[in-house]
Amino acid sequence: MAVIEIDDLSKSYRGVQALNGVSLRVERGEIFGIAGPNGAGKTTIVECASGLRRPDGGTVRVLGLNPHDDRRALLQRVGAQLQEAALPDGIKVGEALRMYASLYDHPADWRALMDEWDLTGRKGARFASLSGGWKQRLFIALALVGNPEVVLLDELTTGLDPDARRTTWGLIRAMRDRGVTVVLVTHFMDEAEALCDRMAIVGGGRVVAEGSPRDLIAEARTASLEEAYFALTGRN
Numbered sequence: 001m002a003v004i005e006i007d008d009l010s011k012s013y014r015g016v017q018a019l020n021g022v023s024l025r026v027e028r029g030e031i032f033g034i035a036g037p038n039g040a041g042k043t044t045i046v047e048c049a050s051g052l053r054r055p056d057g058g059t060v061r062v063l064g065l066n067p068h069d070d071r072r073a074l075l076q077r078v079g080a081q082l083q084e085a086a087l088p089d090g091i092k093v094g095e096a097l098r099m100y101a102s103l104y105d106h107p108a109d110w111r112a113l114m115d116e117w118d119l120t121g122r123k124g125a126r127f128a129s130l131s132g133g134w135k136q137r138l139f140i141a142l143a144l145v146g147n148p149e150v151v152l153l154d155e156l157t158t159g160l161d162p163d164a165r166r167t168t169w170g171l172i173r174a175m176r177d178r179g180v181t182v183v184l185v186t187h188f189m190d191e192a193e194a195l196c197d198r199m200a201i202v203g204g205g206r207v208v209a210e211g212s213p214r215d216l217i218a219e220a221r222t223a224s225l226e227e228a229y230f231a232l233t234g235r236n
C-alpha cells in the first residue's frame with residue numbers, strides 16, 4: 001500500500017517554477033530516496049508532503065490524508081527532520097527531547113532515543129553550543145520521538161563525520177525493519193545505494209527516473225549509481 005501518493009504536483013515561488021508535474025509513490029515500509037541537483041525541487045516535495053507548503057496544483061496524500069489540510073492529524077504520525085530546522089539557542093538537548101515527547105500521544109522513550117543517537121553525554125549541552133553534526137543528530141532524534149509511521153529526512157547525513165554517517169545508516173535500516181517508512185533526500189549516491197529500496201531522481205521540477213538503484217543503473221546502462229545519476233539528469 002502506498003503511504004505517500006503524489007500526483008502531478010506543481011509549485012511555484014514568485015515566478016520560479018520549483019515543481020512541474022511531480023508524481024511518485026512511496027510504499028509502506030520502504031526507504032525511498034529523493035536525489036537531484038541543487039534547486040531541483042527535492043525540499044519542496046518534502047515540504048509539501050509534510051504540510052508546510054500548499055501545492056499550486058496536483059494532489060499529495062500521506063497516509064491517505066491531505067498533509068496541508070490534515071496537518072494536526074498527521075503531526076502525530078509523521079516525523080520530519082527538515083533542512084532549516086532550528087531550536088532556541090539556550091535549550092538543552094535533554095530538555096528539547098523531553099519537550100517534543102510531551103507533544104505526542106504515543107511518544108517513544110526519549111531517554112532511550114537519546115542513548116541510541118549517542119546524545120546522552122550531551123544531555124545538558126545547550127543547542128547553540130553543539131557542532132553542526134550534533135545538531136543534526138538531535139534533529140533526527142526529535143523527528144523520531146513521536147514514534148512516527150513515516151519519517152521525512154532532508155539531507156540527513158550532511159555534516160556528519162564518516163563514522164556518524166555509517167552509524168546513521170544502521171539506525172535508518174533498523175527503523176525500516178521496525179516497519180517505519182523512510183523518505184530520504186540525499187546528494188550522496190553511495191548513501192542511496194546503501195540504503196534505498198527505491199528512489200526518485202528529480203530534475204527540472206519533474207521526476208526523471210524512479211526505481212531501485214539497480215533499476216536506475218540498468219535504465220541508464222551505466223556501471224554505477226553515480227554515473228546513472230549523471231546520465232539521467234543530463235549532467236556529465
Ligand SMILES: Nc1ncnc2c1ncn2[C@@H]1O[C@H](COP(=O)(O)OP(=O)(O)OP(=O)(O)O)[C@@H](O)[C@H]1O
Nearest residue numbers: 013014016018036037038039040041042043044045
Ligand atoms: N521560499 C522560497 N522562495 C523562493 N524560491 C524558493 C523558495 N524555496 C525554494 N525556492 C526555489 O525553488 C526551487 C527548488 O528549491 P528546493 O529547495 O526545493 O530544491 P532542492 O532540490 O531541495 O535544492 P538543494 O539540493 O539545493 O537543497 C529553487 O529554484 C529554489 O531557489
